[in-house]
Amino acid sequence: MRGRFYGAAVRADHILQDADYRAALVRECLVLVPELVLKWAHVEPQEGNRNFQDMDVIAALAFQSKLKLRGHTLLWHKSVPVWAEQRLTADRGWAPIESHIEATVTRYDGVVGEWDVVNEPIDPWLRSDGLREGIFLQAFDEKYIHRALRQARKLAPKSHLLINEYGLEYDDDADRKRRFHFLKLLERLCYADVPLDGVGLQSHLELEKGPFRENVYARFLQQIADLGLKITITELDVKEWDYTLSVERRDQRAADAVRALLSVVRDQPALRGITSWGLIDRYSWLGVTASDLARYPNAW
Numbered sequence: 001m002r003g004r005f006y007g008a009a010v011r012a013d014h015i016l017q018d019a020d021y022r023a024a025l026v027r028e029c030l031v032l033v034p035e036l037v038l039k040w041a042h043v044e045p046q047e048g049n050r051n052f053q054d055m056d057v058i059a060a061l062a063f064q065s066k067l068k069l070r071g072h073t074l075l076w077h078k079s080v081p082v083w084a085e086q087r088l089t090a091d092r093g094w095a096p097i098e099s100h101i102e103a104t105v106t107r108y109d110g111v112v113g114e115w116d117v118v119n120e121p122i123d124p125w126l127r128s129d130g131l132r133e134g135i136f137l138q139a140f141d142e143k144y145i146h147r148a149l150r151q152a153r154k155l156a157p158k159s160h161l162l163i164n165e166y167g168l169e170y171d172d173d174a175d176r177k178r179r180f181h182f183l184k185l186l187e188r189l190c191y192a193d194v195p196l197d198g199v200g201l202q203s204h205l206e207l208e209k210g211p212f213r214e215n216v217y218a219r220f221l222q223q224i225a226d227l228g229l230k231i232t233i234t235e236l237d238v239k240e241w242d243y244t245l246s247v248e249r250r251d252q253r254a255a256d257a258v259r260a261l262l263s264v265v266r267d268q269p270a271l272r273g274i275t276s277w278g279l280i281d282r283y284s285w286l287g288v289t290a291s292d293l294a295r296y297p298n299a300w
């Protein structure tokens, strides 16, 4: 896919411990994404006491090897430090978020080219507007997204600013609803002239959910592009289903799922690039779970 980037989510501890992994990252990737260490709860577990050491390990490798960085992520409901959640609940003031965004974006300005400013703002099940219930929405309504993007733009005017979302690929009820609410949110943001450059589509594929409907997904991508937004595939990976097959058949099924997605996204001119959620199976967050084991009780 000429003109588009490929990269992967990485962990600082693996970079430090595993020379083969480090070499593979440099060989395969143009872009690195921190899988864990730039999230708010990791960076600032106690107020004002920030740990950027782990992110600096990743930034150093990127600098030495002339790779770019994606910043994942400034605001995510699953990574709000306990102290910040308490403050936001108590006084609904923007100050903790402001100082978090300022410290993080400023430190990596000129180094991080693309920011996931808001991660996973959609939850299709509870509210009619499809916005996720949680501390950010409670304290600031939808305006938290506007404020975060405006602040990020001010601090890093040259960075590409995204909203990153999951569960948008398949033609089932949940994904259809998420696509609908995500597009509505994007329309409102564009109408309000909020500085949003693009979207991140996480793309955690699940073999349980297939088949993938190419025309449905292609139309969704085009609707995003029609709003003038760019597209990054941000967390591509495949959750397998039938672990009892031979390794070759399992690999084939995972490859087929990725090929089906890529055959659609590569034809969309708004696509900037793709990062997978990890580079190698050894360090994937997707392990075999207890319910995977229970599915084939006699096969193990």
Ligand code: G3I
Residues within 6 Å of the ligand: 035, 036, 039, 079, 119, 166, 202, 235, 285
């Ligand atoms: O490293 C510690 C280990 O020392 C400890 O014993 C163990 C006990 O729970 O936890 C380990 O840390 C875990 C870490 O992954 C490393 O494995 C954390 O508990 C766990 O919460 C963390 O999960 C990460 C998750 O985000 C939350 O930060 C996943 O690795 C990471 O892949 C996942 O990434 C998210 C994206 O940010 C957003 N989109 C979905 C994606 C997958 O869930």
